[in-house]
Amino acid sequence: MKKSLIALAFGTLGLGIAEFAMMGILPYVATDLEVSIPVAGHFISAYALGVCFGAPMLLLARKRPLKQILLVLMTLMIVGNICASMAPNYWVLLLGRFVSGLPHGAYFGVASIVAGKLADKGKSSEAVSIMIAGMTVANLFGVPLGTSLSHTLSWRATFLLVGAWGLITLYYIWRWVPQVEGLKDTGFKGQFRFLKKPAPWLILGATALGNGGVFCWYSYITPLLTEVSGFSAESITALMVLAGFGMVVGNLVSGRMSDRYTPGKVGTVVQGMICVVLLLIFLLSPHPWCSAILMTLCTAGLFAVSSPEQVLMIRVAPGGEMLGGACVQMAFNLGNAVGAYIGGLALSGGYRYPALAGVPFALVGFILFLVFYKKFQAKY
Template identity: 85%
Template sequence: MKKSLIALAFGTLGLGIAEFTMMGILSYVAQDLGISIPVAGHLISAYALGVCCGAPMLILARKRPLKQTLLALVLLMIIGNLCASAAPNYWVLMAGRFISGLPHGAYFGVASIVAGKLADEGKGSEAVSIMIAGMTVANLFGVPLGTSLSHTISWRVTFLLVVFWGLITLYYIYRWVPQVENLKDNGFKGQFRFLKSPAPWLILGATALGNGGVFCWYSYVNPMLTEISGFQTSSMTALMVLAGFGMVVGNLVGGRMSDRYTPGKVGTVVQGMIGVVLLLLFFFSPNPWCAAILMTLCTAGLFAVSSPEQVLIIRVAPGGEMLGGACVQIAFNLGNAVGAYAGGLAVSEGYRYPALCGVPFAFIGLLLFLIFYKKYQHKF
């Protein structure tokens, strides 16, 4: 495995910890700052808002060398998390979370292009999946570690962990990632020209709705596993590690299969699998073994579809590749937010129902993928 791709994955690992660990430390932050859990939950939204606002920054960096842009984005991640770790009050922490989210989508957009340029011939999707792997490892190890540090020391140490990791990432991107050929500058308007075609909208729609379907259920996975499946609370750490393991395996398999077949075909098949698994979760979640296996399959599917989506959006965005790559992360976060909200409405019927609520999201995502595969895959 190329060291340059590992360096890129270091960046997504740091971003993954920064994004997802907030869910595990929310109660510690609320208690320390004297705010309610719902108010503290706005800190999650602040990060997502930063992701959405950060993507357009790439338009300003379109003439800069790609490696230089990567270094600047990692530096911004460090600044945001340093601000969060030292925040004296809620509003400064809110600002720190917003700043931390700014480089997220932009980093994925630039790193996907760099990974593709560094890949061996015919291995472009696999290279992108290695870059994305840092996000899955964050869920497997980084988030449990951050939660543990918050419990034993302070939630501020969790953000310092991201700062420390950001410094390591900065060093290894500088050392291991070579200068790559810059993208052709098509001017300001040229960055948006790809949006005139239906193809990128199909990919972005499939991303938002497909991920939204998963997060209808995954946002409430803990109460489902304890209240419906009958797992003890003490088992949740092991179950979350199992879910993270599914993400790691799914991401790497999805990338490799996309090179062997096509990203459109893999995305379509996996999206269909996600819809079926969510339906099975609704019926079989009362059985603990079935619930654990289906949970792992669903988290595997969530990231098995990620690298095909990231690869496809770059291919369908000529002249605006960086913006397109970042837009996938906007769609991903938008889907997370909508899915969590819709799943929350279904919770009133019981903790099995968020999975059922996610099924139509997943199958509409499948339909969009299928239309793309039939109409546009042969062009890319």
């Protein structure tokens, strides 16, 4: 495996911990800042909104070398997470989470292009999946570590961990990632030209709604597992490892399958599977081991659909590849923000109901993916 791809994956590892650790530490943050669980869910939404606002920054940096952009984005991630670790109250942490999210989508947009340029012939989807793998490893090791630190020390240690990892990543991107040929500058308006076609909107819609459906449920996974499935608080770390394992396997298998069967076919099948699994979570979550298995399948699906979406978006965005790649993360995190909010509303019916609320979102995401596959897959 190329060291340059590993360095890129280091970046998504840090971003993954920053984004997903909040699900595991949500009760600790809520208790410390004296807010309710639904209100603490706003910290998830704030990060996601930061992603949406941060991605357009690439328009200002489109003429800069790709490696230089990556280094600046990593620096911003470090600053945001260190500030979050020192937040004294709800509003400051909300701002810190927003700032932490700013580099997220932009990093994925640039790193996807760099990974594609560094990939061997016919291995572009696999290279992008390796880059994304850092985020899945974050859920396998980083997020459980953050949850454990919150349980034994403080939730603030989790954000300090991300800041420290960001420094390591900054060094290895500088050392291992080569200077690659930049993209042709199509001008400010040229960056948006791809949005005049329907294919990108189908992918973005499928991404936002599909992931929004998953995050209706996943944003409140900890209280679901403890209050409904009957797991102890001490077992949550091990369960987060299991969820992360599903993400790692789903992402890597999807990358290889996408190169073999096309990203559109893989994404459509996986998105359909997610709809079914969310419904089963609502029905079977009171049974502990059913809940654990279904959780693993759903998190596997979450990242099995991620690299096909990333690859397809770059392909349908000629002249605006960086913005297109970042737009996937904007859609992903907009879905996360809406999902966390809708899931919070569904909590009034009990901790099982966020999964049920996510089903129609995931279903519409599947329909959009299916339409894209039927109408446009042959072109991309």
